[in-house]
Every structure is written in structure tokens, then in C-alpha cells.
Amino acid sequence: MAKVVAIMGDPREKGTSRELFHKYLTFFQGHSAIEIKTYDIRELAFDPNLPEGYRTEQTTEMTNLKQDASSADLLLFAYPVWWFNVPAVLKGVIDHLFWRGESYSFKDKKYLLTGPWRKKRARLIYTIGGMELQHRLFARPALTALRYPLWMSGVLSVKTTSIDRLDLSIRKSNEYYDKKIARAAKKDLHFLLKK
16 A cells, blocks of 8 residues: 655645645545545644754654654655745754654665665645745755755655745636646656556
8 A cells, every 4th residue: 555644834724835735635535545644733742943953852743753754655745935945843843754863874874875765755845925936046945955854865756846926916826726736646646556
């Protein structure tokens, strides 16, 4: 059975990121060969600051998330871009999830091509009030914040779907954004059903 771990990285109760997250996941419903585990950063109990660095004690919820992520075939992250980066709480989840010695290890030479998560795929869906072009001009930090730890863990297949112009007068139609999400979900569904 293929497994998807879907992380909603928007700390707000409502928003476009949440809507698109749920629309994406509807494409997986009805497929008995796919298990979906969802995590919402609004509901996770943990300290995002790592007050003791990598000696910080992990909460049960964070341990469960890490165990599910390590056994997943597809990792989904959906989040808004704020000041060209991920929301602060999502950064805390990233720091906990990509734990030294678990998802990668320099000491044991388990990173990049030899990383323990090397057979996984990731899908990043992020929303931007401005234009993706502006995000690219600043080297896409909201993408790099996740892509780098994914790569270090061995997840080299990182697919992105950016939904931009949400706050601009040149905003695209909802139908346009829905089609973009549908294309991404269908590609990922195809990947999972081949496993």
C-alpha cells in the first residue's frame, strides 16, 4: 500500500493554502491502495524553537509525524509564502522532522544519494500574494527551506506547484488554480499507483 503524509503548513484557520490542500487530497479518495495521514501545524503540540537544539525532547505528536514520514512514499507540504519564506511554525516543524541521525546522517554518510528517504517523492504547494517571478528573483527561499532538508534526506524528486498573484489585480481565476492543483495531484497519483 502506498502512503501519503500530508502536512498543512498554514497557521491560519482559513486561507487559499488550506483550500488547495484539501482539493489536492480529494484526488486520492476512493483509492484503497493509498493511505493518507494528515498533519496540521495548528494542531501539533511541540516547541518550534528547539530550545535544547538536537537534544530537545520530542513530543508524541512529533514522534508520530516523523515515523509516518519515514514510511511514506509521498510527502506533501502546503503552505503560504510570507516575506519570501515559510511561516515560522512550519520552519519549526521542518527542524523537528528532518532530525540529525534519523532523516540524514553525516556521521554515517547517509545523505543525498544515500539518504534514508531516497525512494520518496515530495510535492510542495505554496501560495504567494505577489508573483512567483519576485520569489525567483530572491532565489526562492520558501522553496529552499524545504527542498534542502528533503535533498539531504535523500528525497531528490521534489515537485513544486506555486499558486501566485493571489493579492494582485492580475489574479488568475479560481478555475485556473484548481486545474493546476488537479494536474499536480494526477501526476502524484500516477506515481503512487505505479508502486
